[in-house]
Amino acid sequence: MTHRAAARFLRIVFDRFLLLPIGAAIALVWANVAPESYFVFAQRSAFAVNEIGMAFFFALVAQEVMEAVMPGGALHSWRRWTLPVVAAAGGMLGAMAVYLGYVHVKYQDALSPAWPIACAIDAAATYYVLKTILPHSGALPFALLVAIVTDAIGLVIVAPRYLTLEAHVGGAALMLIALGLAAAMRVLKVRAFWPYLLICGAFSWFAFYREGLHPAFALIPIVPFLRHEPRQLNLFADPRDDDAVHHAEHEWHRIAQGVLFAFGLVNAGVALSGYDTGSWALLSATIVGRPVGILIAVGLATAAGLHLPRHVGWREVLVVAFATSSGFALALFFATGLLATGPMLAEAKIGVLMSVAGAGIAFGAAWLLKVGRLAH
């Protein structure tokens, strides 16, 4: 019974991406109880986790998004995309405006270049919050599309701003080799995922690194060469181990979970006394700027003739807007990509961790507005 309970607990931890918050919680306690040993560990492990390990996580996300938007996938219909794209743009503009306005009012313009952190949405957190509140509503794919579009734009902005020692030429040639090998494997009908990810991925990783692009995104160009199966709205869930593709994804999922635990452990540790203007700017941007931006954008879009998703009214849109507040994993990643070690990064991390409060606000709003499962 105890064994079964432990297995059930582990399954919940894996299925709900809880290894990341567990790693983050351990890091936060460690950094404030024994900071010297924590920061030695974190600084020594950062490259392996953030630059190499996270490549497997971003590749998995790219794989899952591709499967969701391919024919037969839950997010395939392009008609569904128009409103989320508008909402994503509004959310980004709202978060950016509040963040930049806050640091400007506080005369701390040195924090301005970190504005993309304010735009990041933790898609997994959004998914699980809305799956709890609105499990069978059009709000869930709508929110996921908002998150995917927002984060895709964020990745494009963050990737070239990688804080490398120096960029070298020659990356383009390595990328051509990576893509050529991947294409050849595809022609030769190599079905296993790992030759693509490890051989082609290695070339792609060095290509990104040499060109001064963030190497954590290096496996994404390889993902289109992999085999895909349409994915329903079980995004972020470990797929059933029932065929070759799902088996590979199942293994990949386990590795990504381990990477996320390490990511939380290495990056979320911060001295709590390090809060400052950047922390409040990020908190304001994520729990005020983004929801307001999304609401205004959706309001303008519907006034222009676009329709809300089926069974989604304004109360649901409000809950969705708050559910996207948490930047957590991706915002932490953006922070470590945009800011170097130091107090500015610490401020940003505290702001990102505080943005998790957005999930609580979403539940509070759902309860007050009697939305979804919290209607009664």
Place this chain on the structure above:
Amino acid sequence: MRRRLVALLTFLFILGAHLRSAQQASPLPARPDSLKFAVIGDNGTGDSPQYDVGARMNEARTAFPFEMVIMLGDNMYGRQQPQDFVTKFERPYAALLQAGVLFYATLGNHDSMANRSYPGFHMGGERYYTYAKRNVQFFVLDSNQLDPRQLAWFDGVLKQSSGAWKICYFHHPLYSDGGRHGSNVELRVALEPLLVKYGVNVVFSGHDHIYERTKPQKGITYFINGSSGELRKGDVRPSALTAAYFDQDQAFSLVEVSGNDLFFEARSRIGRTIDAGVIHRQNGN
């Protein structure tokens, strides 16, 4: 009996006054060939305490003719328009600037990045830089962000340095008993190995709005001079780290490097000596 008591009290008063005047006499030798400089941090408020400190610095210069001032960041609070450089820098230190004293600044968390190009701060448009004066080499870092390029640069210039004394300064303290911020352990883990490896002697920082001198940590003495404009009264939580501290009024420091000795004296806004001493440099360190 009463007369004897009065005589005793008079004697004690004279003795006390004598001891006080002996304390007030500057411990700085002010040798003609030494390097003399002043230290200020977290100064750029534009408020009257900053002007008071500027006036005390100018007064100190008659007996101790320092040629330069190192600024430990937060050189400018609030708005940072051209007029603010006048009210928060040029006016408070007008007498020093007119006397040709040079200011060498580092960036604090309140400083705009653009301020590194302000000519009065002598940063040459750089976030981090190094310069040498007599037998001292100064290393100025931007502790807001220790990016890989800055760390590689720091390692390189330390390796090449031939300065007998190596003095480093940046805004955020690696060791501090300040209650609001305290020691920045994350920065310490990144910087201390380099400071120790290359024999840096002294580190100056600000950020905590106090004056503090630590006991040597791995051979390095750390000073916090973060109260030359701002002040967080009563903020110090003394610990085993503390050698001296002052958190009751604004303060600045005077430093003299002569041969293998570094003399220091910290003074309050009213010109009272709050800490003084000498650090001896071992050969090869």
